[in-house]
Amino acid sequence: MAEPPGDPTPAAIARARQAFLDACRLDVETPKPGNVSERSAGHGMRAAQFLASAEAAAGALFTPGVPVGSRVLDAVARTRDAAGCNTNLGIVLLVAPLAAALENTALPLAEGAWREATESVLARLDLDDARLAYRAIALANPGGLGDAPEQSVHAAPTIALREAMTLAAARDSIARQYANGFRDVFETGLAAWREMPAGEPQLATLHVFLAFLDRWPDSHIVRKQGDAVAHSVTLAARERHTQWLAALRGTGPITFDAHAPFDPFAGFDAWDADLKARGINPGTSADLTVATLFVAGCLAAARAA
Missing domain, CATH: 1.10.287 (Helix Hairpins)
Known part of the structure; x- marks a missing residue:
């Protein structure tokens, strides 16, 4: 019998946190062209920095009851302290609403219910979430981030976070997840994950x-x-x-x-x-991959619990 949504149990929080850490570890264990891995450093970064970033960010991302914007800013600040550079802004932006949605999803965790809860979390994002997320982006200072015609991250936002992300969705795949309810992660990402043998995570x-x-x-x-x-x-x-x-x-x-x-x-x-x-880093594809691994890990942990 499903438990109603509400305050998450410590065990559920621990499972989600571990799924996140496992996803970040698997990301750097797997050699991916253009990305930093244990097999190949690059772009002035090493795999150890990404692992340290994951540990640092986990506490902020999985604190119950915290708004999405606060999770993002706290996780980025902790990452800067741990790694000294931007290793996981995209990952944090993706995982924060997914983690918040877990707190409003009935147990045992089911994919459809989680997607519905994620949509509800995104719909409730407000101007404060936008302000905090913009501060996090400024703190991370991602390479190549330019100005935008509307709601530039270089100025204070005047609309809610999901609205701002929707304006950027055509040019940014992470912003698109906020606009489309993480459809690319739950559909494209999970479908690819499930196509490979269960015992071959890399x-x-x-x-x-x-x-x-x-x-x-x-x-x-x-x-x-x-x-x-x-x-x-x-x-x-x-x-x-x-x-x-x-x-x-x-x-x-x-x-x-x-x-x-x-x-x-x-x-x-x-x-x-x-x-x-050539300095080419498919970093957004890697961020979407980590979010997919996190979702797959949470769903697998729920089945095993």
């Missing part, structure tokens, strides 16, 4: 990442290098993703290295090095 993580990268131009690349570069990376991801899936499934040639045992990650090493040499 393969699933890479598949989710590539699913996002080959579907939309990465917002972080657009901001830093422009539309043309972002579109070229998307096209390359689409081709390489298709080849990789064919090799995994045995339906196509293993084009990565025919003279060595198939390593499902080694085929991306050269592309990873090239992207990093």
